[in-house]
Amino acid sequence: MRKYPDRPVVSVGAIILDGDSVLLVKRAQEPLKGAWNLPGGVVELGETLQEALAREVREETGLEVEIGPVVEVLDRLHPGADGRLEFHYVIIDYLCRARTSALAHGSDADAVAWVPVAGLEERGVSAKAIEVIRKAAAMPNLSVSTENTPARPAAR
Numbered sequence: 147m148r149k150y151p152d153r154p155v156v157s158v159g160a161i162i163l164d165g166d167s168v169l170l171v172k173r174a175q176e177p178l179k180g181a182w183n184l185p186g187g188v189v190e191l192g193e194t195l196q197e198a199l200a201r202e203v204r205e206e207t208g209l210e211v212e213i214g215p216v217v218e219v220l221d222r223l224h225p226g227a228d229g230r231l232e233f234h235y236v237i238i239d240y241l242c243r244a245r246t247s248a249l250a251h252g253s254d255a256d257a258v259a260w261v262p263v264a265g266l267e268e269r270g271v272s273a274k275a276i277e278v279i280r281k282a283a284a285m286p287n288l289s290v291s292t293e294n295t296p297a298r299p300a301a302r
Contacts, residue, residue: 148188149233150231155188155233155236156188157236158189159186159239160185160240162203166263167261168261168263169209169244169258169260171183171207171255171257182270183275184239186203186206186239199240207249207252207255208258209249212243213240214241216238217241220278221235221236221237222235241285266279
């Protein structure tokens with residue numbers, strides 16, 4: 147955990163779309179423990195943004211991804227109960243395409259699921275995350291191709 151940082155922490159997020167659905171993880175750790183959100187996490191020392199994103203997606207979802215363009219860059223600030231800044235992340239969200247299809251949540255996630263973009267509010271996804279997901283869904287078919295994308299397994 148990176149509580150009460152002395153500077154912002156650089157992080158990455160993946161917007162992995164499949165038709166009208168987006169891949170979400172249920173966070174297992176703070177901040178946002180128990181909330182559904184985009185897969186992603188902190189860039190470690192020596193990693194490029196793309197390396198960090200590929201690692202985080204693999205750790206949280208079991209998927210390998212092709213990383214496309216940046217969709218959004220944003221700040222996430224979480225004040226603590228005492229009013230001090232408990233968490234401060236600068237997040238770079240990328241549009242991604244799944245290269246594999248077998249989902250398996252890791253230790254940073256309690257669950258992973260394909261969620262219809264129209265049903266994000268029902269999962270309690272934050273307004274900012276919904277805005278970024280809808281922005282990605284509205285982007286023209288850029289460099290992330292859906293050709294040869296493996297079919298995802300049916301929901302159980």
